[in-house]
């Protein structure tokens with residue numbers, strides 16, 4: 001067979017298998033009318049850099065994001081950074097009122113590491129920063145809203161980055177453990193839900209490997225794994241400190257928030273099913289396997305070791321844990337957390353050639369979203385509600401759901417300015433929640449909470465406020481940063497106060 005005819009046959013085969021699975025029947029507008037359980041945790045989420053502002057208020061130092069905003073202003077839309085953001089630092093009472101009005105049971109927010117520890121280290125505690133969070137937590141509690149606190153949502157102190165940040169184990173691991181310990185000492189009596197890290201795949205992949213988020217260190221195929229290794233060690237050591245010093249008296253729950261898109265096999269072929277599994281393991285499993293089972297997924301270990309060997313490297317680009325570290329990691333979670341937005345199809349492909357290392361070559365899977373899937377304003381983000389059900393089902397099957405699973409982020413991208421967003425953002429939450437409801441009642445997944453991203457428009461990192469997900473609009477051009485409800489907030493309020501997605505629901509089945 002000539003090269004040309006071979007590639008024609010190949011192209012034909014590709015087309016064949018692309019069309020041999022139909023997804024149409026999965027895109028249903030039917031909405032479940034079974035109530036969520038009474039104790040379901042409904043909430044809103046946010047992150048310090050995106051809402052607080054007050055970037056240098058009362059002794060706070062620069063985070064890596066402040067540093068980017070001040071030294072690389074061209075990385076943000078003009079003037080759209082976190083210096084003031086939603087000014088949440090000065091608007092605790094306003095935002096508590098909104099949360100109370102919305103009827104949510106939980107508020108997920110992050111603590112800014114440089115606000116409480118300007119040097120990054122516990123030798124210099126900023127009591128004004130501690131007082132800000134103490135006030136927020138006290139007021140949430142007074143209103144029966146459960147704080148769910150993230151310790152690291154991407155914004156570590158710049159001063160730590162100058163010494164290597166997450167690539168420097170001897171710096172970042174002890175610094176994080178000390179920081180976590182301080183937060184438990186100061187807030188642990190009032191906070192029962194903790195997450196050490198938010199989306200370490202982004203912190204490490206985007207931050208230290210392929211770029212896209214601060215600090216944009218580009219060490220392709222190397223930096224991400226080193227960072228991830230240090231994040232996992234810091235998490236496990238902090239978790240064991242909680243076990244030893246705080247759990248008996250504080251009785252809280254600690255986990256790590258991991259994000260992934262769902263990767264559905266592009267066809268029913270064994271190859272595509274394997275590709276989908278591999279892609280899911282390199283994304284969710286990269287962090288979930290270590291905290292649940294104590295080590296990286298086997299397929300990740302094999303592939304990165306093998307490709308490193310073929311690159312004539314002296315050691316694997318994916319570092320190894322010692323037996324002691326595996327023990328610390330294994331079971332270092334009290335619930336599973338997932339941030340989810342969209343779904344890709346995963347298609348088998350031949351291994352990428354051995355060249356300059358990259359994480360995507362290590363996986364060697366083709367992912368794509370068909371053109372006819374519903375778009376949002378963001379390239380990678382199509383509306384795929386059934387993917388939510390498949391994803392939590394996969395997590396429950398692989399890791400077990402006995403400790404419960406919480407969707408810690410889910411929300412809809414647009415330009416943020418449309419107040420009449422019932423048919424876009426409102427519908428997005430309704431359809432995703434309906435699929436999650438099916439996962440609970442049809443598949444038996446122990447889903448215990450859903451935290452929408454987000455209460456209000458915010459600073460979407462390098463996108464400024466050009467892209468947004470809030471249920472409230474924020475006037476970023478007014479010193480008041482006025483919050484105005486969108487229709488999605490009305491629908492979400494109805495859902496969280498009735499546990500029902502439609503007008504009338506059947507009661508939740510008894511467990």
Ligand SMILES: *[C@@H]1O[C@H](CO)[C@@H](O)[C@H](O)[C@H]1NC(C)=O
Pocket residue numbers: 162163164168170171
């Ligand atoms: C890593 O951190 C250690 C401990 O703080 C420090 O002594 C060292 O200089 C750092 N390494 C780099 C490359 O900055």
Ligand SMILES: *[C@@H]1O[C@H](CO)[C@@H](O)[C@H](O)[C@H]1NC(C)=O
Pocket residue numbers: 033504505506
């Ligand atoms: C819920 O939906 C089912 C199936 O469509 C229907 O039979 C039932 O009457 C509905 N329940 C309520 C309370 O509307």
